[in-house]
Amino acid sequence: MSKLHYDTVVDRIADTLVTASTTFTPDQMRAYAHCKAKETNPNAGWVLEKLIENAEEAEKNALPLCDDTGTPHVIIELGKDATLPGDFLPAVEAGVAEGLRRLPARAMGVLGDDKERVSQKKGLSDDPGHLAMAPLRIIAIPGNAIRVTVLMLGGGPELRGKTLRVFHKHNFQVVLDEMVAWAKEAVALLGCQPAILAFGVGRSNFEASSLALEALKNADFDVQTDVEKEITDRVNAEHIGALGLGGDTSVLATFVKIGAQRASGWRVVSLRTECCVGPRRATCEF
Amino acid sequence: MNVTTPLSQDVINSLTINDQILITGKIYTGRDAALPKLIELYEQGRLAENGISLTGGVIFHTAVSDAGIGPTSSNKVEIEESIPLLSQAGIKIHLGKGKLSDATVAALKAHGSVFAVTPPASALLTAKMTHKRVAAFPEEGIEALYELTVVDFPAIIAIAHGRSIFDR
Numbered sequence: 482m483s484k485l486h487y488d489t490v491v492d493r494i495a496d497t498l499v500t501a502s503t504t505f506t507p508d509q510m511r512a513y514a515h516c517k518a519k520e521t522n523p524n525a526g527w528v529l530e531k532l533i534e535n536a537e538e539a540e541k542n543a544l545p546l547c548d549d550t551g552t553p554h555v556i557i558e559l560g561k562d563a564t565l566p567g568d569f570l571p572a573v574e575a576g577v578a579e580g581l582r583r584l585p586a587r588a589m590g591v592l593g594d595d596k597e598r599v600s601q602k603k604g605l606s607d608d609p610g611h612l613a614m615a616p617l618r619i620i621a622i623p624g625n626a627i628r629v630t631v632l633m634l635g636g637g638p639e640l641r642g643k644t645l646r647v648f649h650k651h652n653f654q655v656v657l658d659e660m661v662a663w664a665k666e667a668v669a670l671l672g673c674q675p676a677i678l679a680f681g682v683g684r685s686n687f688e689a690s691s692l693a694l695e696a697l698k699n700a701d702f703d704v705q706t707d708v709e710k711e712i713t714d715r716v717n718a719e720h721i722g723a724l725g726l727g728g729d730t731s732v733l734a735t736f737v738k739i740g741a742q743r744a745s746g747w748r749v750v751s752l753r754t755e756c757c758v759g760p761r762r763a764t765c766e767f
Numbered sequence: 768m769n770v771t772t773p774l775s776q777d778v779i780n781s782l783t784i785n786d787q788i789l790i791t792g793k794i795y796t797g798r799d800a801a802l803p804k805l806i807e808l809y810e811q812g813r814l815a816e817n818g819i820s821l822t823g824g825v826i827f828h829t830a831v832s833d834a835g836i837g838p839t840s841s842n843k844v845e846i847e848e849s850i851p852l853l854s855q856a857g858i859k860i861h862l863g864k865g866k867l868s869d870a871t872v873a874a875l876k877a878h879g880s881v882f883a884v885t886p887p888a889s890a891l892l893t894a895k896m897t898h899k900r901v902a903a904f905p906e907e908g909i910e911a912l913y914e915l916t917v918v919d920f921p922a923i924i925a926i927a928h929g930r931s932i933f934d935r
Binding site: 524527528531532534535536538539542544545546547548549550584585586587588589601604605607609636637640669670671672673720723724725726727756757758 | 891925
């Protein structure tokens with residue numbers, strides 16, 4: 482990749498990170514408007530209204546949707562006929578750091594050696610770009626496109642996430658019921674309802690959590706499968722409501738990605754309980 | 768209802784769960800890193816020498832950064848543990864988000880304080896802030912104790928007088 486190309490990738494990735502952090506997709510805005518219109522709890526309706534206003538303000542002025550601007554995660558979709566230059570990945574990494582500064586993101590990079598980073602005893606970096614992106618994932622796609630999706634994952638959902646084996650007893654409903662039980666517990670504790678639920682079902686902890694992230698990348702609020710709708714409806718029946726204040730919208734939508742499975746009596750399920758500003762993601766194509 | 772800091776006990780007594788309020792005046796911020804340190808100052812009787820007055824105050828569970836302000840989960844261990852002692856120290860409204868334990872609901876009642884919640888609408892909430900300064904613990908960066916001046920900052924009373932909006 483030439484110097485110009487490197488700089489172009491850095492710039493495009495930085496812009497994509499800013500878009501992910503400041504913009505709801507049109508289908509997500511439609512989902513919020515639909516829920517606001519049918520909400521019967523006045524306080525929950527007030528919260529939904531504020532979240533819509535917040536999204537409008539954030540997009541208009543390129544401001545972060547949430548002050549927890551999140552940890553950057555990147556998924557690259559690589560066309561089978563595309564050529565990926567050797568400095569593409571460093572350019573993506575540099576673009577993420579530039580995007581964090583351009584936003585600006587909350588400076589959350591922790592300083593120090595291994596023990597100091599865990600205990601946070603050495604304090605934080607002043608540089609928003611110090612927050613390194615998480616290990617990235619590459620997915621093969623047809624054609625010659627290179628698509629890069631940046632997802633900004635906030636801290637609240639990490640507290641309510643769960644990845645664990647589920648014994649399926651050769652019955653899909655058993656696994657589904659367990660997923661719903663996890664979701665009910667997690668959404669009740671979230672604090673930033675309505676939640677956007679993402680599930681991955683795979684053969685290992687790594688694979689299941691990767692699939693949950695892929696489900697968020699693909700999220701289309703206009704399209705819900707029967708399984709996704711059932712999970713949403715069953716959690717909404719708890720009437721946890723926006724901000725936990727009661728009401729009809731505890732979950733805005735659910736996204737499920739089921740991967741390959743192996744011969745065994747268990748499946749690994751991963752739940753990410755995205756908060757009301759999620760999934761903050763945007764995609765650019767090269 | 769519009770409320771202005773510092774808050775009197777009469778104002779707090781008049782609030783009930785489900786009330787939508789707009790807060791104007793100076794408020795403090797703090798979360799996992801700053802609140803335990805603030806409690807240490809209180810227990811050592813060193814608030815005044817650090818220019819901190821908690822009487823009739825509001826403490827907002829947030830970081831303060833160039834990305835703005837927005838509530839963090841108040842049921843995180845160090846934050847929720849701070850509520851009883853800071854209520855005793857004079858804080859009248861603890862502002863954040865999330866369900867709190869029965870023990871915290873009881874502690875709020877015992878000290879005549881309330882818990883309010885606000886959505887994580889950072890773009891909107893940040894627009895309500897007219898001034899900010901570090902009040903203590905600058906070494907904590909975005910998690911330092913800040914003093915903010917806010918105008919018409921929106922919130923809903925979630926826990927008051929032994930009742931919680933989260934109990935259903």
